[in-house]
Amino acid sequence: VSNVVEIVRLTGGLRVADPADEGPSTSLRFVIERAQAGDAAAFDQLIVCFQRKVVSTAWRVLGNQDDALDAAQEVFIKLHRYLHTFRVDQDFSAWLYRLIVNACHDTRKRRPRHISLEEERERGGLDTLRSSDDVEASAMVAEDESIIAAALETLSQKERAALVLRDLEGLATEEVAKILGSSATTVRSQICSARAKIKQFRDRVMREGRRFRP
């Protein structure tokens, strides 16, 4: 467990290494090498380290918990199957992000159905909002989140993946391009279009001046 805590502390959960970095941190590299050698405990440590972040990222790309959990399962199955092909001097986080994006793509192809954020919260799969004395403020935050969630549903799959990685995961455009296997120019174009659509959707809902019902 202490090893896991150390890895999380060093990597920040799931962080793409700085260009100056030479692959994963020493602790993470040690765990990866043990997992590559077939150590089940080491692979379990990788699951514990990254499961929350993998599910969370998949949830943002797919928009609902069930699909996110399915995609995250696929990520770890593929990670287990192909970990031996990973070279420790590579960027592990970028590699993992690539697995996430591909698994989300496959999941969406299998199940095109979408569940809204409101439905998601009602089902109790996600924690409730942070406790706040100001109920009205919480309601407004929740409503704004619902609007953004609905706006994300209007994006194409590629636009959404690019926007999630750039604006919600905070990766640089070049890193996003590397993960998505396209050029930085293409990613900029997708992000530009996605931001414009989000704004237009939000503006339209605000103009209508009523509470948003997804």
Next chain:
Amino acid sequence: MSCDPVQKLIPLYVEGDLPARSTERVRGHLESCLPCRSLLEGYRVSQRALHAVRPPEIRGATLDDFRRKVWRRISEVRPRSALGRQIDRAWIALRQWASQPAVAALAVFAVVGGSFVLSRATGPGGRGELHAPSAGGLRGLPEDFELIRPDEGSEERDGEDAPEMMLAQASFDDGLEAGEPAAPESAGEDAGEDAALRIEIQTRDPNVRIIWFTPTEDHAAGVED
């Protein structure tokens, strides 16, 4: 810089995604343009709302269950053999080697150059000879199948440099004459009666086409019109 191009760049400008030069140009325009500044402010509000979306908090029990399911799935998957793992590693190494720009450029050059050389050697108008197949050499065709050279059946092609062209079609006893142009599909009832089925086979050579008519029921029964 006018408003239109600036407004297209504002979604990127708002998060600092533009190159330095474009950023300067947009900034210069924004200083003197109120509508564009207003649009920029709208994007800032929208982006703030996007960034305010909290990461989904997933319960510990959900993650425990998730982890169990992952291990169950892993135990169901047959482990990769040592040979398979070596092949995977070699394949990845090959892909990484092939993705180097110099190697990719060399591969493109080889494909384009090879295609050019092959087209010069065997293509229409090239130095290579075009060997026309004989009727006997075509298997599976009806006995009344004929090969017709254009210079025998039509006078359309001339010139010494024109590539040799072969036409092929089947003919019936009382049907089309060899070399006669095939009747179009909408040619009329007669064509429809004479040929119930018309098969055209385009060979790899764009100048060689095989046209095959199947006899109608009347022909098959030997009934004369």
